[in-house]
Amino acid sequence: MAKKVLMCGNEALAEAAIIAGCRFYAGYPITPQNEIPAYMSKRMLEAGGVFLQSESELAAINMVFGSSLTGARAMTSSSSPGISLKQEGISYLAACELPAVIVNIMRGGPGLGNIAPSQSDYFQAVKGGGHGDYHQIVIAPASVQEMADLTMLSFDLADKYRMPVMILGDGILGQMMEPVEFSLQPSAFSLQPKDWILDGCKGRKPRVIKSLILNETELENFNLKLQKRYREIKDKEQRCEVLYGEDSEIMLVAYGTTSRVARSVVEKLRKIGKKIGIIRPITLWPFPERTFKKLEKSVKSFLVVEMSCGQMIEDVKLAIDCAKPVHFYGRTGGKIPDEDEIIKELDAISGFSDRRSDRG
Amino acid sequence: MDKIFEKPESIRDKETHYCPGCGHGIVHRVICEVVDDLGIREKLIGIAPVGCAVIAYDYWDFDVTEAAHGRVPAVATGIKRSLPDRIVFGYQGDGDLGAIGTAEIIHAANRGENITIIFVNNTVYGMTGGQMAPTTLIKQKTATTPSGREQKTHGFPLKVCELLSVLPGVAYAERVSVHNPQNVLKAKKAIKKAFENQIKGLGFSIVEVLSPCPTYLGLSSKDAVKWVGEELVKEYPLGVFR
Numbered sequence: 385m386a387k388k389v390l391m392c393g394n395e396a397l398a399e400a401a402i403i404a405g406c407r408f409y410a411g412y413p414i415t416p417q418n419e420i421p422a423y424m425s426k427r428m429l430e431a432g433g434v435f436l437q438s439e440s441e442l443a444a445i446n447m448v449f450g451s452s453l454t455g456a457r458a459m460t461s462s463s464s465p466g467i468s469l470k471q472e473g474i475s476y477l478a479a480c481e482l483p484a485v486i487v488n489i490m491r492g493g494p495g496l497g498n499i500a501p502s503q504s505d506y507f508q509a510v511k512g513g514g515h516g517d518y519h520q521i522v523i524a525p526a527s528v529q530e531m532a533d534l535t536m537l538s539f540d541l542a543d544k545y546r547m548p549v550m551i552l553g554d555g556i557l558g559q560m561m562e563p564v565e566f567s568l569q570p571s572a573f574s575l576q577p578k579d580w581i582l583d584g585c586k587g588r589k590p591r592v593i594k595s596l597i598l599n600e601t602e603l604e605n606f607n608l609k610l611q612k613r614y615r616e617i618k619d620k621e622q623r624c625e626v627l628y629g630e631d632s633e634i635m636l637v638a639y640g641t642t643s644r645v646a647r648s649v650v651e652k653l654r655k656i657g658k659k660i661g662i663i664r665p666i667t668l669w670p671f672p673e674r675t676f677k678k679l680e681k682s683v684k685s686f687l688v689v690e691m692s693c694g695q696m697i698e699d700v701k702l703a704i705d706c707a708k709p710v711h712f713y714g715r716t717g718g719k720i721p722d723e724d725e726i727i728k729e730l731d732a733i734s735g736f737s738d739r740r741s742d743r744g
Numbered sequence: 745m746d747k748i749f750e751k752p753e754s755i756r757d758k759e760t761h762y763c764p765g766c767g768h769g770i771v772h773r774v775i776c777e778v779v780d781d782l783g784i785r786e787k788l789i790g791i792a793p794v795g796c797a798v799i800a801y802d803y804w805d806f807d808v809t810e811a812a813h814g815r816v817p818a819v820a821t822g823i824k825r826s827l828p829d830r831i832v833f834g835y836q837g838d839g840d841l842g843a844i845g846t847a848e849i850i851h852a853a854n855r856g857e858n859i860t861i862i863f864v865n866n867t868v869y870g871m872t873g874g875q876m877a878p879t880t881l882i883k884q885k886t887a888t889t890p891s892g893r894e895q896k897t898h899g900f901p902l903k904v905c906e907l908l909s910v911l912p913g914v915a916y917a918e919r920v921s922v923h924n925p926q927n928v929l930k931a932k933k934a935i936k937k938a939f940e941n942q943i944k945g946l947g948f949s950i951v952e953v954l955s956p957c958p959t960y961l962g963l964s965s966k967d968a969v970k971w972v973g974e975e976l977v978k979e980y981p982l983g984v985f986r
């Protein structure tokens with residue numbers, strides 16, 4: 385068994401990328417993700433790959449574009465303002481069917497905001513972000529161990545579906561230290577030769593990788609092809625963790641850092657016999673709709689907890705067709721919802737926690 | 745009988761979409777001749793820009809990708825760093841390289857990326873309808889400078905070769921023109937050198953090509969080349985800058 389090491393989330397993610405076979409990293413400094421380029425600047429060279437500190441996030445994502453089209457596993461990382469700059473490149477990656485992993489360690493916004501943790505880029509990540517009818521797969525780790533494991537998964541998904549994958553973390557996940565074990569091995573995908581890359585046309589016909597499609601019918605057909613792939617992904621790649629799905633009357637819904645707080649609330653209230661559980665989406669796109677559909681019948685209401693003014697809540701409502709009440713509790717600006725606040729919110733919904741007796 | 749003129753292997757047998765008298769076709773051909781001469785077609789990756797030359801891959805018979813507007817040098821960097829033994833070149837217009845992509849070109853040059861850039865300066869944004877480019881001359885009329893470019897509002901024509909020539913990462917910067925056959929031959933020599941530098945690993949090479957856009961100069965093909973040869977070269981002197 386691999387031994388556990390104490391690492392911060394950003395470094396665990398970077399090490400996992402190397403293990404997954406990532407051999408190209410380009411990025412521009414921004415807090416709270418600076419540990420990733422710092423780690424890569426050393427480790428990537430040891431691994432025989434390329435590390436580049438680019439002149440901007442625009443340049444970084446386009447360097448990743450260039451590297452990816454040669455068949456390399458390529459990654460860039462940034463935080464909210466920098467991710468806004470990458471949107472152009474992400475749209476081009478999607479259009480050119482190029483795999484890439486993009487890490488967003490979210491911070492408070494809008495604008496320059498602050499460097500405290502946040503989940504306010506959810507819309508940008510799951511609804512498109514850049515121009516055009518495209519999607520990226522969005523993965524939300526909730527621990528340092530998942531920062532590692534889900535990074536490896538992200539590279540596989542990017543290659544499998546030939547599209548950008550975003551890892552959506554926040555400042556806490558990036559910077560907190562936890563024990564982590566690098567037990568996963570690179571999958572078969574990382575070893576498969578890619579038959580679409582540009583590496584010089586020796587022994588084959590020249591290839592073109594481009595996104596301009598002037599003919600309307602051709603462009604519509606291309607979009608339909610993408611949509612077909614997106615449907616396949618929605619069908620096969622929904623991931624989430626459910627706690628107490630069998631008998632919960634109220635379900636918390638939270639991802640990433642907030643899911644950890646929500647989870648302790650659930651455990652606390654379970655101890656006093658409350659029928660409460662949690663759904664923790666791991667893929668934010670595709671959203672784990674099936675799980676919601678399944679639990680919708682038995683659950684009386686949902687409480688979505690986010691570090692935003694209410695973004696994922698829209699997907700929860702859509703997933704259950706607003707069949708049950710969906711409540712929201714969020715903090716922003718770098719504030720993290722705490723357990724008491726969530727319990728108070730539950731109280732307001734249904735007198736749920738029975739706090740008087742709790743206090744004794 | 746000896747054949748003295750033929751289609752380069754690297755160029756597809758296809759009519760181009762360029763306007764009559766446009767310089768892009770000439771530059772495409774010269775690049776393909778050089779590619780054939782150097783025998784690098786099978787290890788070559790070209791990058792088409794956003795601009796009139798965006799579908800250069802319809803004419804070039806080797807691996808080609810297409811970058812977002814202005815991002816050619818960043819894409820080239822990603823390719824070359826991942827495949828250092830391949831030959832990578834970018835093709836850019838003056839809007840692409842001199843306006844939206846200024847940061848990318850300066851930093852690729854400054855890093856001394858071992859790539860080749862062919863920069864087609866036609867003093868306008870051809871593709872979008874002849875708007876002012878950073879390279880537009882003072883007093884030159886364009887779609888967005890109807891009474892001529894004024895320095896007070898729009899600044900000065902941007903001298904890319906001069907600008908890049910001060911960067912130690914640049915191995916070679918030359919400005920050429922394609923307004924007559926003698927100059928096309930000189931352009932070919934320069935483009936060849938820019939590729940040879942890359943083969944030798946000497947670092948960043950750029951060839952700026954002054955090129956006519958008769959359509960948006962509002963001139964006949966004949967007058968457009970004359971204008972390039974007589975007027976444009978005054979603002980943009982030909983020669984080696986580094």
Ligand SMILES: Cc1ncc(C[n+]2csc(CCOP(=O)(O)OP(=O)(O)O)c2C)c(N)n1
Nearest residue numbers: 794795796813837838839840868869870871
């Ligand atoms: C981000 C972005 N902005 C604007 C455009 C529109 N656009 C297409 S080509 C072009 C200018 C091209 O001019 P130049 O680089 O000089 O090339 P030319 O057509 O003259 O050869 C512009 C502004 C675009 N495609 N993408």
Ligand code: SF4
Nearest residue numbers: 762763766796870957
């Ligand atoms: S608009 Fe100008 S640059 Fe574009 S094809 Fe026509 S002549 Fe050439």
Ligand SMILES: [Mg+2]
Nearest residue numbers: 837838868870
């Ligand atoms: Mg131009």
